[in-house]
Amino acid sequence: MNIILLGPPGAGKGTQARHLVETRGMVQLSTGDMLREAKDSGTDMGNRVAEVMARGDLVTDEIVIGLIREKLHGDTGAGIIFDGFPRTLKQATALKELMDEEGKSLDAVIELRVRDEVLVERIAGRSTCGNCGEVYHDVTKPQPADGKCERCGAADFRRRADDNEESLRNRLMEYYKKTSPLLGYYYAHDLLKRVDGLAEIKVVQASIEAILDA
Ligand code: ADP
Ligand code: ADP
Ligand code: ZN
Numbered sequence: 215m216n217i218i219l220l221g222p223p224g225a226g227k228g229t230q231a232r233h234l235v236e237t238r239g240m241v242q243l244s245t246g247d248m249l250r251e252a253k254d255s256g257t258d259m260g261n262r263v264a265e266v267m268a269r270g271d272l273v274t275d276e277i278v279i280g281l282i283r284e285k286l287h288g289d290t291g292a293g294i295i296f297d298g299f300p301r302t303l304k305q306a307t308a309l310k311e312l313m314d315e316e317g318k319s320l321d322a323v324i325e326l327r328v329r330d331e332v333l334v335e336r337i338a339g340r341s342t343c344g345n346c347g348e349v350y351h352d353v354t355k356p357q358p359a360d361g362k363c364e365r366c367g368a369a370d371f372r373r374r375a376d377d378n379e380e381s382l383r384n385r386l387m388e389y390y391k392k393t394s395p396l397l398g399y400y401y402a403h404d405l406l407k408r409v410d411g412l413a414e415i416k417v418v419q420a421s422i423e424a425i426l427d428a
Contacts, residue, residue: 215240215292215293215321215322215426216290216293216294216296216313216318216319216320216321217293217294217295217296217320217321217322217323217324217426218295218296218299218300218320218322218323218324218400219231219295219296219297219324219326220323220324220325220326220393220396220397220400221325221326221327221328221411222328222330222333222385222386222389222393223333223337223382223385223386223389224328224332224333224334224336224337224340224382225326225327225328225333225411226326226328226336226411226415226418227297227298227326228244228246228297228298228347228349229349229415230326230415230418230419230422231244231295231297232347232348232349233419234295234422234426235295238292238293238426239291239292240291240292240293240294240295241289241290241291241292241293241294241295242295242297243282243285243294243295243296243297243299244297244298244299245273245278245281245282245297245298245299245301246297246298247297247347248281249263249267249273249277249278249281250267250374253267259277263277267376268375268376268381269376269381269384270376270380270381270382270383270384270385270388271384271388272301272302272388272392275302275304275305275308278299278301278305279305279308279309279312282296282299282308282309282312283312286312286313286316286318287316290318293321294318296309300396301388301389301392301393301396302392302393302396303395303396303399306396306399306400320405321405322405322407322425322426323396323400323405323406323407324407324408324409324422324425325397325406325407325408325409326409326411326418327408327409327410327411327412328411328412329412330386332412333382333386334379334382335353336351336354337377337382338352338377338379339351339352339353339354340373340374340377341357341371341372341373342371342372342374343363343365343366343368343370343371343372344368344370344371344372345363345366345368345370346363346365346366346368348363348364348365348366350371354414354415355415357371407425409421409422409425
């Protein structure tokens with residue numbers, strides 16, 4: 215099964231994608247993670263996108279489509295979870311073409327619905343393990359008291375530079391202007407499924423699993 219997790223910043227896409235990777239052997243393709251990797255390793259492209267990401271603007275379609283193209287070839291395990299891609303109609307139509315070329319198709323587009331006020335709280339409290347990427351939240355999923363990641367044991371928690379109020383406000387505007395039209399696009403393709411992203415992490419997991427097993 216190949217699915218898209220669609221939703222604004224902080225909706226829980228990364229958290230849910232990681233769970234599906236662990237329980238189902240699916241492959242997570244997060245353009246945000248790929249771009250941050252490029253930035254951290256100081257590649258040409260990484261340097262070019264750093265400022266754009268810090269502001270909370272979208273990176274060009276060409277760059278992210280190029281990143282995804284490279285990943286669709288190889289072994290995609292029990293299926294792909296697109297996390298944070300596509301974010302524009304142009305990316306969505308490019309994805310369709312790339313999937314066609316590989317003889318693959320999309321099975322569902324799952325929208326995680328969360329109110330804006332809650333997104334602000336989620337982003338403000340977010341941290342991740344620098345070693346394995348496990349996602350934490352100061353209130354809803356606190357870092358273990360012993361200071362070590364519950365998944366890999368590393369003591370290297372990080373906060374994202376773009377998880378500040380100004381950048382988040384901009385990321386939300388970008389989402390409503392450029393990404394939310396995808397909801398109509400995928401609804402028209404009969405792929406859209408909606409999940410209440412305000413529920414507890416485990417409840418959201420169960421809703422997504424029910425969709426995958428249907
Ligand atoms: P979040 O987890 O908050 O939704 P991501 O990690 O997915 O954020 O993305 C972080 C940043 O990377 C975005 O604000 C944007 O600058 C860039 N980015 C990630 N994916 C895309 C994409 N598909 N198209 C354009 N820009 C992207
Ligand atoms: P996204 O990838 O969509 O930007 P994340 O998965 O990084 O979102 O989640 C954003 C923050 O919200 C993280 O700190 C995460 O621990 C927390 N979070 C995710 N899902 C839930 C949930 N259902 N209830 C409460 N907090 C959540
Ligand atoms: Zn870890």
